[in-house]
Amino acid sequence: MPGLKRATRLPQALARELHVTNSDGACAPIDRESDMNRDQIKGVAQQVKGKVNEVVGKVTGNRTQQLKGDLQQATGTARKAFGDGKEKIRRMGR
Helix, strand or coil, X not given: CHHHHHHHXXXXXXXXXXXXXXXXXXXXXXXXXXXXXXXXHHHHHHHHHHHHHHHHHHHHCCXXXXXXXXXXXXXXXXXXXXXXXHHHHHHHCC
């Protein structure tokens, strides 16, 4: 089945594109536990969202949107720090 071969090659190509490989060059399974936990990911996403709002607020002269972006960045920083702490505790338990 040609469609099946193509479907199995896609994850490998995607893994290579994302640089998810072992030291021998083979594609490695993504270990969701070892990379980042949810709080870290959501914190970074919130920081990025806040930065976008801040920049848009500056460009448009909308002080409210700019302040909203600043608050989102602070919230994202706090959430990421919480996630970092959880990750440290999880690693100490190993």
